[in-house]
Amino acid sequence: VDRIKDLILCSGYNVYPRVIEEAIYQHEAVAETIVIAVPDDYRGQAPKAFMKLKEGYSLTGDELKKFLKDHLSPIEMPRDFEFRDELPKTMVGKLSKKELVEEEAAKRAAISAESA
Template sequence: MDEDGYVFLVDRIKDVVIVNGYNVYPRIVEEAIYQHPSVEEVTVIGTPDLQRGEAVKAFVKLRSGMPLKAEELHIFLQNKLSPIEMPRQIEFRDSLPKSMIGKLSKKELIAEEKTKF
């Protein structure tokens, strides 16, 4: 929302994660995580959560030779994200799924998370 009260959507409406009734836009969380120098790629999705409706989960691919722990990333994000936007889970992967044109794809990760619930 700008100073005049206009609201702007910053991500695709279907990508919105609803946490305790609040809208969390994955793009905002991804942009904050990308600020860490160890992060090469990141994608953020909503996962089912019995208490909150959905929870924010980040899948992170690190740059070669640059170690990072989930706790360190949480500390890094503390002044960049609100508590609602903060990922409840951070999963490190060697690679992230991509579409045929090379864009990061969330579909596979969403399907994978639904099978866990």
């Protein structure tokens, strides 16, 4: 996934995942993070953040949201936070957004199939 595809169009604004990721990395408990776009009925798209915490730390979505209020505009604030033991990586060890995008698309497809 390249940077143009990473762009999140949120309520008509261009939101860059890298800006959100850099703000999240400022929290001492976060070891790794990936931000992707997810569909949003109201905004069109919204940011969703996936994080791996450093060993020995604990953090909730509400605590992180409170921390990020000083670093991000309301339009950049991730709608959801998901904490994981590991984040997907490419063969060379870089964080892989592609797998998370595919995973979220599969979740949406399963939900829409259940409601149909």
